[in-house]
Amino acid sequence: MASKKLNFMSSDGVAFEVEEIVALQWLIIEKMLELVVPDGAIPLPGVTGDILSKVIEYCKKHVKSSKSEDKSAADYLKSWDAQFLKIQEATLFDLVMAANYLHIPSLLDLTSLRLAAMKGLSEEDVRKFFALSKKWTREEQEELRGKLAHLF
Numbered sequence: 001m002a003s004k005k006l007n008f009m010s011s012d013g014v015a016f017e018v019e020e021i022v023a024l025q026w027l028i029i030e031k032m033l034e035l036v037v038p039d040g041a042i043p044l045p046g047v048t049g050d051i052l053s054k055v056i057e058y059c060k061k062h063v064k065s066s067k068s069e070d071k072s073a074a075d076y077l078k079s080w081d082a083q084f085l086k087i088q089e090a091t092l093f094d095l096v097m098a099a100n101y102l103h104i105p106s107l108l109d110l111t112s113l114r115l116a117a118m119k120g121l122s123e124e125d126v127r128k129f130f131a132l133s134k135k136w137t138r139e140e141q142e143e144l145r146g147k148l149a150h151l152f
Contacts, residue, residue, distance in 0.1 A: 014049025027103035
């Protein structure tokens with residue numbers, strides 16, 4: 001059975017066709033689809049085509065991986081995430097902004113923690129810089145650091 005596709009238009013006019021299951025990782029799209037059915041490309045004025053392509057790549061990999069409960073699949077995903085983040089600092093910055101704009105918590109956590117590690121910043125510094133409102137509890141911080149230890 002073919003999966004439903006959604007069309008998106010980046011801020012620089014690049015068109016993307018994305019499986020709905022992938023796009024639903026973007027909480028902004030999930031909420032939008034609860035309210036309206038799009039009749040054409042959904043504009044994403046806060047994300048360029050290059051960055052949206054990376055966001056889609058990340059979300060596809062995580063959707064595919066979430067279907068497996070195999071420990072080796074989880075280990076592979078951690079390794080893949082580490083490779084995914086071997087990018088220029090400017091691209092990483094843009095990914096943080098896109099993850100925040102599209103409300104993709106897993107990508108936001110991954111990218112902001114990597115950027116903080118690169119810059120030697122605290123969580124508080126990163127939140128202030130990106131104007132992020134979520135304050136992680138001590139337990140959430142420890143859980144994230146454990147999950148993302150391979151990035152530091």
